[in-house]
Amino acid sequence: MVIDTQGLSFNFGNQQVVKSLSLQVPEGSIYGFLGPNGAGKTTTIKLLLNLLKTDLGSIRIFDKDLQSNRIDILSQIGALIEQPAIYGHLTGKENLMNRALLLQVPESRVNEMLALVHLKDAANKKAGKYSLGMKQRLGIALALLSDPKLLILDEPTNGLDPNGIIEVRELLIRLVTQYKKTVFVSSHLLAEVERMATHVGIIDKGELLFQGSIKDLEAISQPQIQIEVANIVDAANFLKKQGLTVNDISDDHLTMPFVSKIQMGEINSLLNRNNFQVFAIQKVQKDLEKLFLDITQKA
């Protein structure tokens, strides 16, 4: 395991914000650390980076105890928490050069990182003029300069537009598949984590509710089909008669379990063939709140 915590707990005053967390982050994974605002994600990340300290529980990173191997371990971690530390009056490249001098890494590495995060064309533009997504990618490039084995990112897609989100997501996937890094990334968006993570930990009120592979998560976060159709009640009864499952009927749509795209198309034409007018049919993911309910009810 790249990260292995046992019984990790942390209090702010008398508020316990991290409760006996046992996180297991395998090598080469993108571990999505998922939870709503205030769940304790940032606090956990600060504990992993030794920015906050606790005597409660243990943290092992790269199979070594964090407390007794701080410098060795932290030198192999790249991190991005909250806003990246960027000088707006310097260009993207100058920001990287500055850090490269400090870390004594060659200029060639700076150019490599600019290419990797797709900022080559904007390298000589002032970083203050970058979009939020570009700043975030520059932040990731800064974190990668020292060639760390593990990258820890706190909500790196927060506030980004859809293009910015896709760019960051694809970058993280590239880092793991091509560069063999391990990425630990927090998010409050289930759909976001589902699109990139190989492993997931779900935290709420400081407690780990679920941990497993993305396949394990899919098994409990079953997507659904939402169908807007005329004569909903008749349509639902008709579908049931065909041996299909209808989960729910509301004023303007009915929901069914999603099986496959092909089956969704078949349901659409089945309804049309039998004179049920379909206005819209789409696959919908459960949101985090519904998933929490399912997890806690199953526990």
Ligand SMILES: Nc1ncnc2c1ncn2[C@@H]1O[C@H](COP(=O)(O)OP(=O)(O)OP(=O)(O)O)[C@@H](O)[C@H]1O
């Ligand atoms: N410095 C602090 N002093 C006291 N309480 C704090 C401090 N920092 C965070 N907290 C509290 O600890 C809890 C967990 O906060 P944390 O920032 O770790 O959550 P989070 O999951 O990262 O949420 P967000 O996405 O909103 O940052 C919250 O109730 C928060 O109010």
